[in-house]
Amino acid sequence: MKLSTKGRYGLRALIDLARYSAGGPVSITSISERQEISERYLEQLMSLLKKAGLVKSIRGAGGGYVLAKEPEQISVGDVLRALEGSLDPVDCAGLDPEGGCDIADSCVTKYVWKRINESINRTVDEIRLDQLVEESRKLGCDRKDLAPQGCRN
Numbered sequence: 001m002k003l004s005t006k007g008r009y010g011l012r013a014l015i016d017l018a019r020y021s022a023g024g025p026v027s028i029t030s031i032s033e034r035q036e037i038s039e040r041y042l043e044q045l046m047s048l049l050k051k052a053g054l055v056k057s058i059r060g061a062g063g064g065y066v067l068a069k070e071p072e073q074i075s076v077g078d079v080l081r082a083l084e085g086s087l088d089p090v091d092c093a094g095l096d097p098e099g100g101c102d103i104a105d106s107c108v109t110k111y112v113w114k115r116i117n118e119s120i121n122r123t124v125d126e127i128r129l130d131q132l133v134e135e136s137r138k139l140g141c142d143r144k145d146l147a148p149q150g151c152r153n
Contacts, residue, residue: 026064
């Protein structure tokens, strides 16, 4: 499984939003500058995240985006599924309860695909946004002058 820039950049944007929204809405411009992601692309990502109920937009002067839930209530899985769709690396008709696979009853490999799919989903669902915010603080990503090379949060 390989995540697209939608998933990678969207997760970075949401971590940024979680870090900086305590004082109110965060503008696309400020996220764009900190994360070095184009504003146009961020608008597209935020639209998908808003549709999924993970962010809210605030209009007007001083407007921007805020999280729709507390950071500890948002998993990496929530974010990635909102942006990427299913995270299952293998589409196996034998795993579909509706059927659709002629050899499902005698197929051994479907158990491999099922375990891989479950493992990925369990892992991304266990990691919460608040944990990533804390990790980015530990890495020293708060200050650009002291941040490690490539530090994006």
